Amino acid sequence: MKNPNIDYGSYPDRGILCVDMKSFYASCAAVARGLDPLICPLAVVADMERRGSVVLAATPAMKEKYGIRTGSRLFEIPSVPEIVIVSAQMKTYLEISTQVTDLFHKFVPKEKIHTYSVDESFLEVGNGEGRFSNPEETAQMIIDELKETFHLDAAIGIGPNMLLAKLCLDLEAKKKGVARWTYDNFREKLWPVAPLSEMWGIGPRLERRLNRMGIWSVGQLAKFPLEQLEKAFGVMGNQFFYHANGVDLSDPGAPIIQGQVSYGKSQILLRDYHKPEDVKYVILEMCEEVARRARRKGHAGRTISLGIGYSKTEGGSGFHRSVSVEHPTSITMDLYRACLVLFSRYYNGEVVRKISISLGNITEDSDIQLDLFQHARDRKRDLGYVMDEIRERYGQDMLLRAVSWTDAGTARHRSRLVGGHYAE
Template sequence: MNYHTYPTHEVLCIDMRSFYASIECVKRGLDPMTTMLAVVGDKNRSGSIILAASPALKQRHGVKNVSRYFELPNDPNIQVAEAKMGDYVRVSVEITRLLHQYVPKEAIHPYSVDEMWITVDGLEPLYGNPEEIAQMIKEEIYDTMGGLTCAIGIGDNKFLAKVVMDLYAKKTGIAICRYQDVERLLWPVPIEKIWGIGHRLTVHLNRMGIIYLGQLANYRLDRLKKRFGVIGEQLYWHAGESI
């Protein structure tokens, strides 16, 4: 594929790790990475959903964000906090202000309260290459936000930055995927792990013999369009060219 013809930008996708739980740890003067803490909607209801679990709680007890309060292990080291959405929005705004020191407001694209894209085109003379900029942002967020950590994906567009963040940066801290890396990094990935492909769509694609992203990229476009319409065309281009 001739990737030189594709539009190219320097895009960072920033995801705050265990955002709600980490903020509750910081509020208590605790280390977000070593403290076992769960955030629930209502501490007075045993069936309340766990909205967030700290990394340590996930690793040691396998607690997931969709678990119920009563499913928490009987461990005296586990702390439970009731959600305070106002606090989380306030911290999100503070992070956005921090990013505004690097880029103009129009270059910041929020995805959720704890995730956003920023475009850093043309910043290399000031701050270095995109990986160096990502490292600077990670360190500044950590230092100014009391120890909050984030994962950052870097790509030639929003899709690549988001997907490489989901698949790789959450483990390594920072990960990069350029157009020329798509076949190596993304094609071997099962389609259900790709952003934008939900369970129902995965079932339909699996029935067509499409298990991995590479198989989707090499499937006939006309058949995808006939089966899924506009969505089929979007799937094809995301899988094959990621634009």
């Protein structure tokens, strides 16, 4: 079957800006100390007391001069007088991020802004019909004002929709400062992209599956038979095809890739975990968090996934497997039992350093038909919501499972963090 013809004239050019604050955390830390983030070698680390602590951000000078970047370790930073090392101050970064969003209100109304992350936002400015002329001029005005007001640098990708704006940012604007993709020029910029993991939304596992189908570049994905993609990936195959062809109908505030709703959590452990029982303690804590995130949205899911990453001392490999349960659930112990099945089946006894858990195949929790032969199931589900309400009102550490008080538990430590880091 022939692929459908795409009429780009039927899709509006909404003039979407994807604004990325360059080296945001490191730049904020430098400016707060009266330093120039463009020339000062500064690194932000998660925990100053741990030599193996991860570098969360680094200024351009730190990257270029010393090769220290996000993901490096504290012990890798040279002992040089000009280098500045600071701990993460997430509360401060969040406050500055809020002030930056307030600045955006000068250019577009609140409903046209989507804060994607602490340092990245989408703004819908229109295609040359707004109060600030064309999108390129608006983008440059925003960059100039960010420098003048906050002494922070930014890059802005412009596109007719959210997807192309994001891809323009990642693939071109981060090098140039401001760049614009349109329905007329995106093919020459996007289709040559390879490997496929350079395409936003395609991770290593998905890339390998597409490679096995003979798809190695975005252009090949765009021309691949749609029917075969849908057969292999379902509705996501349809989205892969249209995204590779530059089509995205998401509104600011909605996920860029619709239909990928899932709830998950991943953490790199603070130390190597040698005992399987200790790993299970952390899995239980994380199942509690994933279930809570689903309940917060009134959702439940059927597919539970567990990922285990082994320590670098073991070669850094691991596994990622999923299992589907009969009834959608948001009950912590349901997730935990499923994870234990996967863990016992695939764990090979190596030292563990990373754990990830997710709940997918989502449905509305209120739509679930309760099993008449499991009389306590409705009470277990309701209990989860009651526990969530107590935590929201009195703090996340007010109700913790007993495993969190063991040496293996991590929840007590994480409850003192903001955005995963100490709130200083």
